[in-house]
Amino acid sequence: MTSVRNRDPRPDTDLRDLDVESAITRGMSWTGAARGALFREVAIAASWQAEELGVGPYPLSFLARYVRAAGVRGALGLPEPLIGAEPAELVRNWMSAAVAADTAPADDDLFAQWLDAVAMFLAVRRTAS
Amino acid sequence: MTDLDDLRSAGSRLQDTFFNFVPFELPSAIDAALAPEPLPGSPEAVRTQAQAYTKAAEQCLQVSLDVVQVAASSLPSAWKGQVAENASQAVGALATEIGKIESDLGQAASALNAWAELLEWAQAKDAEGRAQLQGARKLASGDGENPFSAQHVEAVKQAQTGVDTRIAAFQSIADQSPKTVSLLNQLTSQARVQDVTTGDLDPLSAVVLANTADPGGTVDSADILTPTALTRASQRLDAMSQPDQAAFEKLLSSAKSPQESAYLYKVLAAGYNLQQVEAFDSAIHAHGDDTTWLAEHLTPDLENDTTGPNNVTYKGVAGVNGWNYSSLYSQGGLNDCVAASTVIAQASLDPVLMLSLTTGYGQPKGFSPAPGDDSPSALQHRLQQVYQKEYAVGRSDDSLGEQWFGSDSGIYSDGGNALANNLLSNSTGTSYQYQGLGSTGDREAAVPKIEAAVDSGKPVPFQVTNGTDGHQMMIIGHNGDQLEVYNPWGLTQWISESQFVNNELGSLTQQAADGKPMPTADGVDLPR
Secondary structure: OOOOOOOOOEEHHHHOOOOHHHHHHHHHHOOOHHHHHHHHHHHHHHHHHHHHOOOOHHHHHHHHHHHHHHHHHHHHOOOOOOOOHHHHHHHHHHHHHHOOOOOOHHHHHHHHHHHHHHHHHHHHHHHOO | OOHHHHHHHHHHHHHHHHHOOOHHHHHHHHHHHHOOOOOOOOHHHHHHHHHHHHHHHHHHHHHHHHHHHHHHHHHHHHOOHHHHHHHHHHHHHHHHHHHHHHHHHHHHHHHHHHHHHHHHHHHHHHHHHHHHHHHHHHHOOHHHHOOOOHHHHHHHHHHHHHHHHHHHHHHHHHHHHHHHHHHHHHHHHOOHHHHOOOOOOOHHHHHHHHOOEOOOOOOOOOEOOOHHHHHHHHHHHHHOOHHHHHHHHHHHHHOOOHHHHHHHHHHHHOOOOHHHHHHHHHHHHHHOOOHHHHHHHHOOEEEEEOOEEEEEEEOOEOOOOOOOHHHHHHOOOHHHOOOHHHHHHHHHHOHHHHHHHHHOOOOOOOOOOOOOOOOHHHHHHHHHHHHOOOOOOOOOOOOHHHOOOOOOOOOOOOOOOHHHHHHHHHHHOOOEEEEEOOOHHHHHHHHHHHHHHHHOOOOEEEEEEOOOOEEEEEEEEEEOOEEEEEEOOOEEEEEEHHHHHOOOOHHHHOOOOOOOOOOEEEEEEEEO
């Protein structure tokens, strides 16, 4: 068997201090490592931010759907992107960080895909035995 | 600082020189009031542009009358059948577009003429003020330097009148300028056909799409496609492969009405792929020439106020989007729900969702409300289900029974593809398929598919077991022959492809509470 290559398990708590908003802007702007991290470390950290506010996976994936249809800028205009002041502020901050990049559908789809990934992390934790 | 600010500041200085007895400052205060350049701009040039717009509008009016004449009389007598119908629709859309252009050009000409008149008045006023200031400047020298002389008092008086006159001129321009700019921008935004930018759609089709509105009656008669939707659909069409573009354009050309075409375009704008657009069209095509049915079932009839859409009327029943809080709390918490305003906003942009809400499109047989029931109470019930995540929206395959949202714990995994499909495939077109990993060959075949998925940002759920217990994790990245695995116990670990293929996955679950790791890969959800 091939042994695991010099990588220790990383607990999610190591990501608690990650600056999610800055990382979103970087991940939306650049490909490569920043883009890769967007769907791994950044999505995990974001999923914990959402979970701490009680946000479930479904409203996030529905918001992703709206982002695909209206774009990130359009979603920023939603009166209640998530129910509750704090969850709404959380995702508005994420979306504001994302619109630092372009607003072409491809970028909107990328951000929507990221929201779906965050929702997946929330969902898989709920199913954990 | 704007010129207007400078003039106000100079006016204050003039008052100070008089009331504070600092006469030696009067000349420099007057100079400050003269410093801003005369109001710029050429009323003649603006009028010339307005005349050009007026002339173009007159030409449009004549063309519009001719086209209306063709639409109303010549075509039907010359052609029969579907060809005549299509031609009538296209000519009608052209007439509408030309009518809009004529109206917009006329409004622009009026706005420019009004602007030229104001500019001319303001420039004359400004010249008058400057003349008064220049006169005051002369009076301010010689005897005028004596603060008690009549000449000084007259100089101050003339200077104050002059600066006030200049301020009035600049103020009038500052007040009207944003209104004129806003009106001209608004008129520009009404040039909607330019939003259909895709190179492969012929100009006449673009005109028809941009001008297709729902019929009146109880449903909003606004254009089906907003400028934003036109732009987004064009961009998505351009991003399609050539065969997909051709297939989409074939759908458009097969539509029974411009409204049906416009809804297909709107579905594309909302982010659906070709297969989903085709499935949607197969559901509505039978009603393609019933524009009232299309409007009623595909566009929410909204009553807006300053906070946005607040009331949906359907088949004469108002408030079908009512938000039932008592029901929501009994279902387990608001944070698992979507705000009613967001659902309605999505339904406004997304005909697939609206069709699903009004008819149960994509829902499995046996579900309540029954698919096909398009009554107001069924719509109300489905809306509540969407608010509360109990609804798989817009699906059209037969396997929905195993892809359902649970009503208690959110998402459930039945060892199949519930997790990924419930969350992702509704809106992305990324449908996940469950694959068993019972053999070494199954696992070897899965590895490249897993790596391709995670490289494109799609996490891949998979299940492990020890024969007694099971556990779900997600592969979220890959590097060389290593796979990055997210364990929902709050841990990210790496395994090798070889470990995955050889069912040596126990290290991932060595923290199991009962001390029994789960080394065997059971199944995986792969994007199709």
